[in-house]
Amino acid sequence: MRTNPLVSIVSAAVWLPPDRDSAESAVAEQRVEAKAARDLGHPCLPVAQDVSAPEMAVLAAREALRLGGVAAADTTLLLHAWMHYQGHDLWSPPHYIAHQLGAHNTVPVGIQQICNGGAAALELAAARLSMRSVLSTGTGPRHALVTTADRFTEPGFDRWRSDYGAAYGDAATAVLLRAPADPDDPLLLRALHTVAAPHLEAMHRGTDPFARLPRENSSVVDMRRTKRAYLSEHGAAPFKKVNEEMIQRVVRGALDDAGLAADDPRIRFVLLPRLGRxxxxxxxIPTLRDLVAAPAVRWGSDTGHLGTGDLPAGLHEVLRRPALGPGDIGLLLNAGAGFTWSCAVVEAPAAR
Structure with missing residues (x-):
């Protein structure tokens, strides 16, 4: 998807709880295998003790609105993405977030696309803003807020052992978008491209029957178990091949949407998702090395995988560092169960 008119990223925020669970402690207490901890490469994971995921999202959203100088009442769309339990049954977290913010003029929508939820929410928000900007007879800008939040609590989720290749940190993110873009906005969203391989949904289903209730098949979310069942039947080679092909497709698609060549010198980095080392x-990294000239970077080994929040947290890092000079471009990658892959192309506006 190429945004037209251009959608800007006004601000981005990440809220992390103060407590940490160190890999050293997890190994010493036999909560994770030493080799697995080394393979993951996360020295510690943020842990939310007394705050729920939706409450964290409110905190991140308030910061994004403050940084952007935009009132909550001026947002027209709020998309909230999550992958784990939000604290209540048959309840809408995005409506709670809008209520707590005072965003009474917004339409709250929930997004559930597992770990790619934050990227999906950004793409949908940008598409909605672009469409409304084209169709609207008004002259004022439109604002959308994208939030993510997850709290991976025991006993239902084991942040170190529930998955292969990823350890899960508690966090919330928020990104404020605007269309049409303002000349003073720090980032332009040039494109956001997504591809999928739906047949891989079975990796997170395995051989389990459809349950009647949550946790009926397993008292703990155990993606290792379902993946073992899938791989025992299909082997690892087909998934590896599809993963490499989809990374290539999504990057090429994003570059094509943005009108860029893979060796464009303005592309300064390709930001990786917060998966294990x-x-x-x-x-x-090997797939990207043969695909684009810019180096692959990882900013976030100190948080672990943030569930739906990896790509929005990456936008926060791009703004915080700052990682781009005037006219420079960055690519941000993400993936999630299903499987789905997304690639965002952002640009720092040229100096006026």
Whole structure:
């Protein structure tokens, strides 16, 4: 998807809880295998003790609105993405977030696309803003807020052992978007491209029957178990091949949407998702090395995988560092169960 008119990223925020669970402690207490901890490469993971995921999202959203100088009442769309339990049954977290912010003029929408939820929410928000800007007879800008939040609590989720190649940190993110873009906005969203391989949904289903209730098949979310069942039948080679092909497709698609060549010198980096070190080194980085000239970077080993929040947290890092000079371009990658892959292309506006 190429945004037209251009959608800007006005601000981005990440809210992290103060407590940390160190890999050293997890190994010493036999909560994770020493080799697995080394392969993951995360020295610690943020842990939310007394705050729920939606409450964290409110905190991140308030910061994004403050940084952007935009009132909550001026947002027209709020998309909230999550992958784990939000604290209540049959309840809408995005409506709660809008209520707490005072965003009474917004339309709250929930997004559930597992780890790619934040990227999906950004793409949908940008598409909605672009469409409304084209169709609207008004002259004022439109604002959308994208939030993500997850709290991976025991006993239902084991942040170190529930998955292969990823350890899960508690966090919330928020990104404020605007269309049409303002000349003073720090980033332009040039494109956001997504591809999928739906047949891989079975990796997170395995051989389990459809349950009647949550946790009926397993008392703990155990993606290792379902993946073992899938791989025992299909082997690892087909998934590896599809993953490499989809990384290539999504990057090429994003570059094409943005009208860029893979060797464009303005592209300064390709930001990786916050997955384990071994997974990135073994699959993602070699694939990207033959695809784009810009280096692959990982900013976030100190948080672990943030569920739906990796790509929005990456936008926060791009703005915080700052990583781009005037006219420079960055690519941000993400992936999630299903499987789905997304690539965002952002640009720092040229100096006026």
């Amino acid at each position: 071994r997974m990135l080194d073994g699959a993602w």
